[in-house]
Amino acid sequence: MISTSAAAAVAVSIAEEHGVRVRRPVVLQDSFNLRIHLRPAPIVARVPTVTALGRARPDEVLRRELEVVSYLHKSGAPVVPPSDLLPAGPHVRDGVVVSFWAYVAHDPDYRVTPEEAGRGLAGLHEAMRGFPGRLLYLGPVLEEPARLLELLDGEVEADVLARLREAHAGLAARLEGGPVQAVHGDAHPGNLLATPAGLLWNDFEECMAAPVGWDLACLLRTTRLDGRAALRAYGADPDDPCLPAFMAARALQGTLWMLVRALGIPSEAAAGRAALEAWLRDPSGVRR
Template identity: 40%
Template sequence: MTAFLTPEQLAERTSAAVAAAVAAGRELGLTVTEPRLLHDLFSVVVHLEPAPVVARVPTVLPDSVTPDAVSRRQRSELDVTRWLAEQGVPVLPPSPLVPREPVQRDGFSITFWEYVAENHDKEPDYAANAESTATLHAALRDYPGQLTFLGAAEPHSLSAGLTQLEKSPDLISPQDLARARREWEALEPIASSQEQFQKAFPGIDLQPVHGDSPPANIFAATDGDRYADFELVSYGPVEWDLAALGPELEAAYNRGARRNGQRELDEDVLAFVNAVGMLRVIATLELVPKLPALADYLNPAVDQWRAGPSRR
């Protein structure tokens, strides 16, 4: 049987991440007397009060993701958000009080962000957020840095996750896992290669994309909405950012795209990114032992995938 972390072990991990963030912040010259935990799921996010700085510490990662890979991803996020902020795009920016690079401390890789007060009274409007995503894409088109093609799909990690799940039949049945592996065998060459993608979808332009469902990652600040959480920023089709969000939000995005003079979403590319995204959900089951509450988020999507037609 798979071993799951206990509540005590989860609390110890959170405490260790907070302690590492505080120590790293102090070493960088920040005054930290009352650290306040803001969020704790895949990452621990802590306000290093009274410094106007938020530390984010990834804590729940696939075994196949190396510390170097985490740092590379964080550097891309820091570079993109810094550049967007310089262009006047509303984002949660890196903190200007410390060097804009990941800091290694006690086995964690930590990034530091400007503290922005949240408007807790505002309910998310996902349709408006999806429409706004087209504006983000318009801004990202001019980003001059290099990004990995569909790095957000994490093809290597997805493959490794499916292999890891062979050891955990209590997380997914052998029959379901075999189906997932068949589907990934067909999709992996396209998800792993820009050349193969462009052969499969000729005429589809590529550009920098947020990578992690931007309509669900818009932060309601007291001074207005800001784009947030660019941890999976990548190079790819804009459809990736609308994966699995459904017809209503796709239509909202298309309204924004038409207003900006951009192309609308392509149905064939949407089908592809939806299929890859669903397999990422399956592979993420690997993380449930490290974060048992994750099962409540993943299992409904797995049930939906199981009830749908197999893609080969």
């Protein structure tokens, strides 16, 4: 996996080639992806790091995200837009993929309420229904975990890997929940930024074609707020019988990504193991 310093150097180099002066790049986040504020420019560079391990074509993932968010921004939806100060990308150099986004000042301590999250997601889904592009049906839920399971072969106990594979194999037949449309893919309150312009949705890298039940399950499972209240604010029934299958799939997806992150970042091994043990206790995804 590429180091933080190497990824930052690539992002800065590409930005400067497009006339952006970067005096003091600041790492905003270094987890599954690297986000760097290219100070003093109001630009955030995003580089897939851990996520690049689990995706055959991370550039295609960023291209899809940029297309969806550009459409939403032009439609007036509340989203953090791609940067308009240089080509947003995706740029590929030496195996490193970079996209550029507008830097938006926000309050990281703001606590999104269930009502804000639910109503915000309802409005986002309404805006996303008009997206004219083609998105993979449940790609981040069905296709990406298959690749993650391959990476984990030999890294976890054989019997545990067999359980993970069996759970994944049974998902496709279970994940049915009404009409399909473009959805956010990772719709939890952590991806809502409290800005002077209001709450803005961020991080659409898992956007896909799916029933809205997928995003509702993401919101229902969050530990950041009362998910049941958020779904009621959305206008959905938190006891909808279609939701448990999505919750189980979300729990499996999250567990696999935590385990793969530990492969790329050894210091995260304990967190990965804790996620696995939680899933083994309750693969339904109901407990959080």
